[in-house]
């Protein structure tokens with residue numbers, strides 16, 4: 171598979187027909203498939219009956235119209251059967267909703283902020299401890315950005331990472347997360363409404379100014395999972411992708427430590443810069 | 453004097469006024485106003501269609517080839533607004549104007565002058581709306597749903613809001629007129645439960661219109677005051693709530709989608725019995741199903757908002773309520789199939805479009821049922837899967853029903869038969885291309901392509917190209933429709949019989965073809981077995 175590691179078909183593939191199973195513990199894939207098959211079966215019955223009718227009851231075959239136009243019994247049948255099917259689907263879906271709403275027991279909190287037209291990620295808390303100033307902007311990576319300009323004549327197919335064609339699905343700095351960890355996301359909007367969506371996580375959640383939404387994921391396997399903003403947010407709505415890089419826990423701890431150190435160094439530099447005596451401006 | 457004003461001098465001659473201006477601009481005649489509505493909506497259908505062609509051309513392959521992203525957003529926004537408010541809704545009102553008086557045996561609409569006003573507001577509303585495209589700052593680009601804060605960034609919001617107000621006034625007046633006509637002007641013997649299903653569907657739709665158009669007007673007015681008068685209804689920084697707008701909008705918006713499909717149910721319920729030569733199956737259930745769908749449409753609005761982070765209880769309530777809609781919708785589909793069962797069917801163009809409606813609308817209903825499952829909607833929402841869903845219900849649903857209606861009643865309107873061969877060519881070309889256009893969009897959405905984006909990853913390339921080819925093909929097919937209609941009205945030599953279709957029943961087929969300028973000056977005598985569904989006692 172031409173994927174940069176991770177779960178097969180977690181990212182959009184050429185000519186993909188169906189929803190991804192995803193890479194997370196919570197996934198609506200199963201329910202989607204049940205609903206799809208229910209629809210297919212009902213469709214075969216109903217359309218089948220229609221085609222039989224169209225064949226058998228044609229005037230050109232000499233069919234004579236019958237006179238009946240009512241049957242209470244039949245109408246009860248096709249009210250009750252759908253109700254039973256719906257109850258079954260509703261039960262399934264209620265289970266999915268309940269487990270999705272349960273953000274308790276998370277080991278990590280990340281705040282996601284949507285801006286026109288980039289994302290900001292702030293690591294708030296990890297393993298019960300606050301994270302010190304680890305946060306960054308994440309925006310469309312530069313070669314996609316050049317290619318997507320009107321009449322750029324650059325070839326979107328050329329943009330690849332490890333053989334996966336990442337046009338419009340890659341960023342300058344991905345969100346790095348540990349696998350096997352229940353992560354709670356706090357999602358807000360910085361200016362207008364955006365929506366944070368990575369299909370491999372199984373959900374999207376709107377990023378709304380003034381409202382703190384929450385959602386969670388627990389990724390099963392390391393990999394790079396790509397998504398996009400899913401709420402129209404202005405002219406570059408199509409150009410603010412999301413990349414989640416899931417790494418083994420140890421690797422993540424190391425990464426986080428480096429980030430924290432860098433943040434400290436940066437902060438020191440900033441304090442220095444804020445002091446005009448030590449930081450002359452050119 | 454007040455008294456003198458109420459005593460109009462009616463021209464009871466059975467011909468239209470002579471001057472062009474007198475006849476069309478000053479018209480109070482339900483047939484002429486119906487024609488105006490139909491011409492207007494066909495024009496809007498082509499304008500909205502042109503916008504769609506721009507969208508599909510830009511999406512033909514990855515990379516930006518034709519338009520700037522902002523202009524692309526203007527196109528998606530305008531396409532939807534024009535199609536919904538300019539093409540689908542007015543054409544149903546045009547059909548109501550033409551057919552309701554003829555179907556219930558009334559001489560005209562109850563409020564003929566208001567009828568004139570309801571129509572003539574529309575060209576002004578749309579001039580205003582379309583005019584924004586040529587203004588500095590451009591047209592609206594925040595989507596037809598106009599969610600703040602984004603919509604408030606646009607410079608054209610005041611024009612759009614005013615245009616929406618005008619459309620709302622027009623719709624409300626039209627709805628009042630329809631209700632007044634149906635409740636007061638029926639010929640003696642045309643009991644409510646003997647009315648054609650089309651008339652029933654419009655009676656219920658008119659109540660939906662009156663209930664929700666003011667809600668939309670309120671929502672957009674709040675946008676206006678937020679933008680220009682420093683209110684903070686939807687501004688979080690000022691203590692407002694952007695999600696409040698969505699609740700108000702969809703409280704309008706969901707009934708609105710039923711406003712666009714209930715009259716279609718009515719049309720299909722007229723046409724299938726005619727060409728199956730068998731009365732509609734379960735007339736009362738059909739009427740009751742429409743009424744229950746209309747009721748349910750008020751309590752499902754938040755299914756458009758599953759991803760805004762509603763409390764779980766709300767998600768569950770709106771999910772269950774939405775799923776319930778599938779029950780009466782299912783009853784309708786099963787009853788149409790049962791109407792065909794045991795009939796003696798022929799397949800003229802109106803019937804072909806109706807059969808395609810039943811199948812393809814049902815496919816749209818299936819995806820609707822899937823979307824109703826909130827956890828799955830966390831994936832589907834705001835993707836091309838939703839785009840496919842609503843085009844199956846709106847294009848192969850609402851628009852196909854309107855085309856079926858046009859072919860069905862054109863002989864009555866024009867006095868001529870349209871060319872059946874070309875009608876069938878139009879049908880087959882449309883029904884194949886529309887599936888090439890929209891079916892692959894299910895795959896795109898499931899694979900992860902968001903809606904309202906001007907460019908996409910190369911993984912989505914093939915299905916987008918197929919979809920665009922279907923789009924151009926479907927667009928071109930509608931020129932055939934235009935040709936068939938123009939030919940039928942102006943050039944066709946084939947005279948239509950009063951009862952233009954062998955199996956047609958109902959009062960509209962008892963008057964001459966073309967229907968004279970004034971009909972039913974004297975209320976008709978109603979014989980139950982002459983009504984399409986008159987004989988409802990079992």
Ligand code: HEM
Nearest residue numbers: 709713755756778817820821823824833834838842845846
């Ligand atoms: C069985 C009946 C139906 C069900 C259960 C259903 C369900 C839904 C749901 C849940 C959505 C929201 C999807 C999302 O945004 O994630 C939706 C969207 C939509 N539906 Fe339906 N639907 C049904 C029939 C119809 C009909 C009859 C129409 C119109 C004729 C319609 C028009 C639309 C439109 C226009 C949207 C998209 C609105 C937007 O976001 O701009 N639907 N439907």
Ligand SMILES: [Cu+2]
Nearest residue numbers: 399401403407
């Ligand atoms: Cu966006």
Ligand SMILES: [Cu+2]
Nearest residue numbers: 706709755756
């Ligand atoms: Cu809805």
